[in-house]
Amino acid sequence: MGTDMATDYMDLLELQQRIKEGIEDAFPGRIWVKAEISQWSPRANGHCYLSLSESRDGRVVAEVRAMIWKWNYLQLKTFFEEAAGQPLQAGITVLVRVEVSYSELYGISLFIDDIDPAFTLGEAALERKRTIERLTAGGYMDMQKELALPPLPRRLAVITSRTAAGYGDFRRHLLENEAGYAFELDLYEALMQGESAPASIVSALQQARERGGYDAVLILRGGGSELDLACFDDYDLAVSIATCPLPVVTAIGHDRDVHVADMVASRSVKTPTALADLFLDAFMEEDMRLDTLESRITMAVMRRYQTLEGILDRALYRLRFAVESRLGKEEALLKVKEALIGASDPRKILSLGYVLVTGSDNKVLKSARGARVGERIGVRFSDGAVRARVEEVSEGQEISRLRSK
Amino acid sequence: MTVIMEEKFDYTKAIAELEEIAAKVENPETKLDEIDALVLRSKELLKGCREYLRGVKDKLDSLDQE
Numbered sequence A: 001m002g003t004d005m006a007t008d009y010m011d012l013l014e015l016q017q018r019i020k021e022g023i024e025d026a027f028p029g030r031i032w033v034k035a036e037i038s039q040w041s042p043r044a045n046g047h048c049y050l051s052l053s054e055s056r057d058g059r060v061v062a063e064v065r066a067m068i069w070k071w072n073y074l075q076l077k078t079f080f081e082e083a084a085g086q087p088l089q090a091g092i093t094v095l096v097r098v099e100v101s102y103s104e105l106y107g108i109s110l111f112i113d114d115i116d117p118a119f120t121l122g123e124a125a126l127e128r129k130r131t132i133e134r135l136t137a138g139g140y141m142d143m144q145k146e147l148a149l150p151p152l153p154r155r156l157a158v159i160t161s162r163t164a165a166g167y168g169d170f171r172r173h174l175l176e177n178e179a180g181y182a183f184e185l186d187l188y189e190a191l192m193q194g195e196s197a198p199a200s201i202v203s204a205l206q207q208a209r210e211r212g213g214y215d216a217v218l219i220l221r222g223g224g225s226e227l228d229l230a231c232f233d234d235y236d237l238a239v240s241i242a243t244c245p246l247p248v249v250t251a252i253g254h255d256r257d258v259h260v261a262d263m264v265a266s267r268s269v270k271t272p273t274a275l276a277d278l279f280l281d282a283f284m285e286e287d288m289r290l291d292t293l294e295s296r297i298t299m300a301v302m303r304r305y306q307t308l309e310g311i312l313d314r315a316l317y318r319l320r321f322a323v324e325s326r327l328g329k330e331e332a333l334l335k336v337k338e339a340l341i342g343a344s345d346p347r348k349i350l351s352l353g354y355v356l357v358t359g360s361d362n363k364v365l366k367s368a369r370g371a372r373v374g375e376r377i378g379v380r381f382s383d384g385a386v387r388a389r390v391e392e393v394s395e396g397q398e399i400s401r402l403r404s405k
Numbered sequence B: 001m002t003v004i005m006e007e008k009f010d011y012t013k014a015i016a017e018l019e020e021i022a023a024k025v026e027n028p029e030t031k032l033d034e035i036d037a038l039v040l041r042s043k044e045l046l047k048g049c050r051e052y053l054r055g056v057k058d059k060l061d062s063l064d065q066e
Helices: A012-024 A068-084 A115-135 A164-175 A196-210 A233-241 A260-264 A272-344 A347-351 A398-405 B011-026 B034-053 B056-062
Strands: A031-042 A048-056 A059-068 A093-103 A105-117 A155-160 A184-189 A216-220 A247-249 A268-270 A356-358 A376-380 A385-389
Touching: A012 A093, A031 A059, A048 A068, A059 A068, A068 A105, A068 A115, A093 A115, A115 A233, A115 A260, A155 A164, A155 A196, A155 A272, A164 A184, A164 A216, A164 A272, A184 A196, A196 A216, A196 A233, A216 A272, A233 A260, A233 A376, A247 A272, A260 A268, A272 B011, B011 B034
Parallel strands: A059 A105, A155 A184, A155 A216, A216 A247, A247 A268
Antiparallel strands: A031 A048, A031 A093, A048 A059, A093 A105, A356 A376, A376 A385
């Protein structure tokens, strides 16, 4: 520096005024700027102060203060969150319309009066796409798909927020099942929304892994703001799920889209109730299998006894028939014998008109030759007898003669 | 802290044995006196399996009450 005092200088205010003029000339209207929100602090006075920045290779290369006036703030925030489906907060990349303003006291500042949610949506989608590509390249996408749930998943680690409404629903539905199936639940508490959620869930996952002995690990969002789901697209969380040696089931519960966490998990369902059903169904299926086995055995035994009964029935029938027919035969035989006996009874013969002739010696006269003329003979009928004298004895053809009479 | 209990009852083995029993009972070659014993055993196994799906509930319920 010279020893001569410079005579050509200006006041600070003048300098600032000239900068202000220069800037305001350079940016006379409003312009759209793409930047990341690096700080976000709505104030009690209604205005929102923030920092916008840009990073390259992980280093901040540009940063500027910005603000949203309270007369714009609520409307802008609501509009953005409804359209983009995520909260307006630090960490997201936005496209905002700004007025570049320079204050002689505070320096440069951007006044935001409009925001384009479609841009943020696109950025998020792009970011998500990049995450999926990285996971695919790393072989993480299908790691969990090789881990099947055991047939009876009973010991479950649940990562969720204790106060989440969905956790209560899940617990009730699972533990108060009508069939009385038994489960073990261990709760691992984690933040389920916001910027810190991924790290918190990763740490809970780690704890569950270290404890071990679980059939599955469940990640249950179970409520909270539907806007704040970006954490389930986080790369580190996805890797942590993918590399978990236990099957991970997610129930993040948002029907708008599938999250990266869902994609890398072994299974994913929408609601806490569906999550409980997944396990109840496995038990119900086993129960049905038992019923089927039981009825198979019962039916087989019944068939066996039915067959046996049939065999006995038939045997009994044949026996009865044999006995009956045997008895019948005996009866017939008896009748014949009786008939034979009856037939040989002399009285029966006599009743038919035959007679019994006895000679004078009282012996039966069996032939004409045995009779002598003049002999007194006895003739016996069935109802009595007569005495007679033989007048003539002739031999042969007597019967025919008698008949011709 | 949760202590995870190991059940003595081997469910998978029990199911395999039940399948075997069903096949035996269905086989007309199996003798009747054998069937009675098989049916008794199947009842035992079915009871065990059903208890396995439910039985230890009381013990498990206490685990989550921290």
